[in-house]
Amino acid sequence: MKIFKVDKTLVSTSRISMMEHKPLLVVREKDGGTPQVAVDPIGCKPGDWVLCVGSSAARDAVGIKGYPSDLTIVGIIDKWEMPEDGNSSS
Amino acid sequence: MKIFKVDKTLVSTSRISMMEHKPLLVVREKDGGTPQVAVDPIGCKPGDWVLCVGSSAARDAVGIKGYPSDLTIVGIIDKWEMPEDGNSSS
Amino acid sequence: MKIFKVDKTLVSTSRISMMEHKPLLVVREKDGGTPQVAVDPIGCKPGDWVLCVGSSAARDAVGIKGYPSDLTIVGIIDKWEMPEDGNSSS
Amino acid sequence: MKIFKVDKTLVSTSRISMMEHKPLLVVREKDGGTPQVAVDPIGCKPGDWVLCVGSSAARDAVGIKGYPSDLTIVGIIDKWEMPEDGNSSS
Amino acid sequence: MKIFKVDKTLVSTSRISMMEHKPLLVVREKDGGTPQVAVDPIGCKPGDWVLCVGSSAARDAVGIKGYPSDLTIVGIIDKWEMPEDGNSSS
Numbered sequence: 262m263k264i265f266k267v268d269k270t271l272v273s274t275s276r277i278s279m280m281e282h283k284p285l286l287v288v289r290e291k292d293g294g295t296p297q298v299a300v301d302p303i304g305c306k307p308g309d310w311v312l313c314v315g316s317s318a319a320r321d322a323v324g325i326k327g328y329p330s331d332l333t334i335v336g337i338i339d340k341w342e343m344p345e346d347g348n349s350s351s
Numbered sequence: 352m353k354i355f356k357v358d359k360t361l362v363s364t365s366r367i368s369m370m371e372h373k374p375l376l377v378v379r380e381k382d383g384g385t386p387q388v389a390v391d392p393i394g395c396k397p398g399d400w401v402l403c404v405g406s407s408a409a410r411d412a413v414g415i416k417g418y419p420s421d422l423t424i425v426g427i428i429d430k431w432e433m434p435e436d437g438n439s440s441s
Numbered sequence: 442m443k444i445f446k447v448d449k450t451l452v453s454t455s456r457i458s459m460m461e462h463k464p465l466l467v468v469r470e471k472d473g474g475t476p477q478v479a480v481d482p483i484g485c486k487p488g489d490w491v492l493c494v495g496s497s498a499a500r501d502a503v504g505i506k507g508y509p510s511d512l513t514i515v516g517i518i519d520k521w522e523m524p525e526d527g528n529s530s531s
Numbered sequence: 532m533k534i535f536k537v538d539k540t541l542v543s544t545s546r547i548s549m550m551e552h553k554p555l556l557v558v559r560e561k562d563g564g565t566p567q568v569a570v571d572p573i574g575c576k577p578g579d580w581v582l583c584v585g586s587s588a589a590r591d592a593v594g595i596k597g598y599p600s601d602l603t604i605v606g607i608i609d610k611w612e613m614p615e616d617g618n619s620s621s
Numbered sequence: 622m623k624i625f626k627v628d629k630t631l632v633s634t635s636r637i638s639m640m641e642h643k644p645l646l647v648v649r650e651k652d653g654g655t656p657q658v659a660v661d662p663i664g665c666k667p668g669d670w671v672l673c674v675g676s677s678a679a680r681d682a683v684g685i686k687g688y689p690s691d692l693t694i695v696g697i698i699d700k701w702e703m704p705e706d707g708n709s710s711s
Contacts, residue, residue, distance in 0.1 A: 262602055270437055273402055277392060277412060277425030277430040282549040283533055285352070285402070286425075290565070295380070298402055302547060312543055312555070312568055316603045317407045317497070317587045318625070322547060322554075324601040329425055331405045331413040334545030338576075363492055366516030367482060368504060375442075375492070385470070386442040390493055402469075407497045407587070407677070419502040419515055421495045422442055453672055456661060456696030457682060465622070465672070465696075478622040478672055497587070497677045509695055511675045512622055515638070518680035532645070532692055534657040552687075571636060582633055582645070582658055585676045586690045592637060592689040604643070605689055606636030 264303040264341065266289055267309045271298050279329050286334070288313065291343055310341035353395055355380055357399045363367065363390050367417050376424070378403065389422040402433035443469055444518065446490045459509050466514070468493065471523055479512040488491050490521035535560055536612065537579045541568050549599050556604070558583065561613055569602040580611035624701065625650055627669045631658050635668055639689050646694070648673065659692040670701035 265288035273285065284301045288311065299313050300323050311334045314322050322333040355378035362374065373393045378401065388404050390413050401424045404412050412423040445468035453465065468491065479493050480503050482527050491514045500511040520529045535558035543555065549603040554571045558581065570593050571582050581604045584592050625648035633645065644661045648671065660683050661674050671694045674682050682693040 262600070263567055264568065267554070271402070273426035274534075275393065276402070277414070279412060280425055293359040296354055298354065303545060312546070312597050314587070315375055315403070315406065316585065318590055318599040318601050320408055321597055322549060324549075327411055329404050329408040329423075330352070331408050335550055336543035339542040339544055339581070361492070362519040363516035364519055365483060367476055367504070369502060378466070386444055388444060405496065409496070410498055417501055418443070419494050419498040419513075421498050451672070452699040453696035454699055457684070458670070459682060460695055476624060478624065478710060495676065499676070500678055507681055509674050509678040509693075510622070511678050532690070534658065547674075549643065554653070573635060581629070584689050586679070588680055588689040588691050591687055592639060594637070594639075596638035605640055606673055609634055611633040 262312050262314050263290065263333065264338065265297070265299065265311055265313050266292065266333060266343075267305050267307050267311055268296065277329070279327075281325070281329070283323065283325075286311055288334075297332060300328070300330045301334045303334055305334060306339060310338040312336040312338060322338050352402050352404050352425065353380065354428065355387070355401055355403050356433075357384065357395045357397050357401060358386065359397055367419070371415070371416070373377065373413065373415075387422060388399060389424050390418070390420045391424045393424055393427060395424060395427060400428040402426040408428075442492050442515065443470065443492050444521065445477070445479065445493050446472065446523075447485045447487050447492055448476065449487055457509070459507075461505070462501065463508070468512075468514075477512060479514050480508070480510040483514055483516045483517060484515060485517060490518040492516040493519060523524055532582050532584050532605065534608065535567070535569065535583050536582055536613075537569050538566065539577055539580055541609050547599070549597075552594070553593065553598070553619070557603075558602075567602060569604050570600040571604045573574065573604055573607060575604060575607060580608040582606040582608060589614065622672050622674050623650065624657065625657070625673050626652065626703075627665045627667050627670055627671055628656065629667055631707065637644065637689070639687075641685070643688070648694075657692060659694050660688070660690040661694045662673040663694055663697060665694060665697060670698040672698060674693065
């Protein structure tokens with residue numbers, strides 16, 4: 262699983278019916294990082310650090326059999342300080 | 352899911368029969384980015400910012416059981432301004 | 442799906458029986474790029490630009506149930522000019 | 532499979548019910564590397580070098596059918612000296 | 622599939638029971654590259670250039686239904702000269 266910070270809600274009115282009305286959130290591995298989109302079955306808010314699962318596990322984690330997700334939030338991290346890692350720019 | 356901008360249609364006359372005649376679009380994470388190819392079950396046009404699902408979920412998202420896709424468009428994003436991220440060159 | 446250029450045939454005499462005698466081709470995203478190996482159910486030749494599917498879809502795309510592939514050619518692109526992208530070195 | 536060093540336990544009180552109470556560990560490919568989170572069905576401690584499986588195999592490896600993991604520890608490496616690789620910063 | 626060079630055997634005494642006693646080999650895409658670990662159902666030796674399959678195909682390729690692998694050796698390459706690619710350091 263990877264750790265992401267919730268940025269904001271993504272609005273996509275024209276979507277395939279299988280996506281239903283599940284909330285989609287823009288998440289990033291760090292501020293300014295590449296945006297990705299995760300399905301949120303928990304109810305997160307901007308600024309939350311969350312745990313996301315990918316691969317085929319992302320599908321069942323939504324709670325709907327066969328949901329077409331490849332990135333799903335599975336937990337909110339209680340406390341997370343993003344370390345100054347090697348892949349940080351400064 | 353990842354966010355891509357639709358570039359153009361990909362023409363591949365010689366394809367395996369399982370691919371049928373589904374439209375294939377060249378998409379990029381940003382202008383000038385590495386081209387990837389996504390199956391389009393919605394009907395997108397060049398310039399649209401779209402949400403694509405990968406992994407095994409890409410298969411069912413096409414709407415045909417067992418379709419051999421690993422990247423499928425699942426929604427058109429209502430409004431998207433590509434942020435000036437760390438991985439942009441300028 | 443990703444776009445690759447066919448380089449040459451890969452010879453692997455000692456292989457697991459599930460691989461059968463399907464042709465294996467060395468493919469690259471661009472000239473001089475990292476070589477990968479794709480199963481070829483179509484009959485491509487060196488220099489062809491091809492569309493390859495990965496993930497679990499690569500298995501069924503070979504045309505043999507449960508074939509152990511994670512990269513399979515699903516189409517030959519009619520015409521492709523590799524753009525001078527940001528990830529090209531020159 | 533990839534090799535990771537165990538950093539610490541991750542606390543996520545608010546998680547989807549499918550995650551149960553399995554221990555989650557923050558792991559890194561090297562000191563200061565990007566943190567990832569793995570399910571630990573063995574009982575590892577900080578500093579252990581471990582072998583992690585991803586993809587769909589991560590699910591069954593937890594020992595619970597359909598568990599939503601994409602990274603699971605499958606073994607503790609007896610002895611591992613992280614080589615000074617090309618992707619090390621020094 | 623990707624091409625790797627076999628480095629050495631990995632010893633992991635404490636492993637989940639599903640891993641059984643299958644040999645695990647440390648492999649690298651090039652000398653000094655990031656080490657990964659592949660299951661070896663063939664019987665390779667250090668220095669061999671091998672073809673490895675990932676994704677869900679890695680599981681069945683081991684020859685044991687449901688084996689928890691995400692990287693399995695499926696063939697030994699008869700002859701391979703690592704080209705001086707763009708991602709080589711020299």
